[in-house]
Amino acid sequence: GAVVSQHPSRVICKSGTSVKIECRSLDFQATTMFWYRQFPKQSLMLMATSNEGSKATYEQGVEKDKFLINHASLTLSTLTVTSAHPEDSSFYICSAIGVTSGVTYEQYFGPGTRLTVT
Amino acid sequence: GENVEQHPSTLSVQEGDSAVIKCTYSDSASNYFPWYKQELGKGPQLIIDIRSNVGEKKDQRIAVTLNKTAKHFSLHITETQPEDSAVYFCAASLLNQAGTALIFGKGTTLSVSS
Numbered sequence: 001g002a003v004v005s006q007h008p009s010r011v012i013c014k015s016g017t018s019v020k021i022e023c024r025s026l027d028f029q030a031t032t033m034f035w036y037r038q039f040p041k042q043s044l045m046l047m048a049t050s051n052e053g054s055k056a057t058y059e060q061g062v063e064k065d066k067f068l069i070n071h072a073s074l075t076l077s078t079l080t081v082t083s084a085h086p087e088d089s090s091f092y093i094c095s096a097i098g099v100t101s102g103v104t105y106e107q108y109f110g111p112g113t114r115l116t117v118t
Numbered sequence: 119g120e121n122v123e124q125h126p127s128t129l130s131v132q133e134g135d136s137a138v139i140k141c142t143y144s145d146s147a148s149n150y151f152p153w154y155k156q157e158l159g160k161g162p163q164l165i166i167d168i169r170s171n172v173g174e175k176k177d178q179r180i181a182v183t184l185n186k187t188a189k190h191f192s193l194h195i196t197e198t199q200p201e202d203s204a205v206y207f208c209a210a211s212l213l214n215q216a217g218t219a220l221i222f223g224k225g226t227t228l229s230v231s232s
Binding site: 006034036042043045046049093095097106107108110111112114 | 150152154159160161162163164207211213218219220221222223224225
């Protein structure tokens with residue numbers, strides 16, 4: 001089946017620094033990827049939609065200058081948390097839309113990245 | 119936009135009993151309704167999904183039903199086992215190449231005691 005990877009799985013950074021998280025579709029091409037954020041014991045909240053070759057679409061309340069998204073290829077999207085603060089500590093999960101059996105679109109999730117800002 | 123409501127927020131059952139989780143959605147254009155199981159510290163894992171052209175789907179102990187008219191869908195787990203204990207999320211979206219993101223319910227924490 002289709003696989004989506006994320007790197008790193010865990011990262012600890014100091015307040016004020018920037019962190020880049022990668023999301024890769026390993027065996028399929030994904031024109032659309034999504035970034036979600038999940039706080040402890042809460043649901044997944046959509047942050048932005050990432051389309052290959054174009055600017056990401058951010059959800060209301062998500063600062064595009066703080067959460068930089070780049071979807072430079074059909075298999076890679078990156079999320080950069082700039083000037084991180086402790087309140088940015090969260091579980092970040094990406095997903096990608098791919099085609100199975102040549103017809104059916106499916107959405108596949110990565111394993112998530114745990115970001116801790118100290 | 120789409121809004122997904124999920125109930126109950128917590129569910130405790132005895133091993134061997136059945137568990138039912140219900141969700142409602144608001145956007146009649148949504149055509150894809152997956153269910154995810156999430157264990158602590160891990161990403162969500164798709165356990166079953168249903169598309170709007172189908173009313174019911176079953177996979178071993180897990181089944182999902184969809185009522186498009188009422189805009190609700192349900193997850194049924196039979197013969198529950200302790201390893202079924204996890205957080206379950208329902209979601210809804212319009213799934214095509216461009217794709218809208220999944221909108222998730224708030225989750226149900228299922229506890230199966232032996």
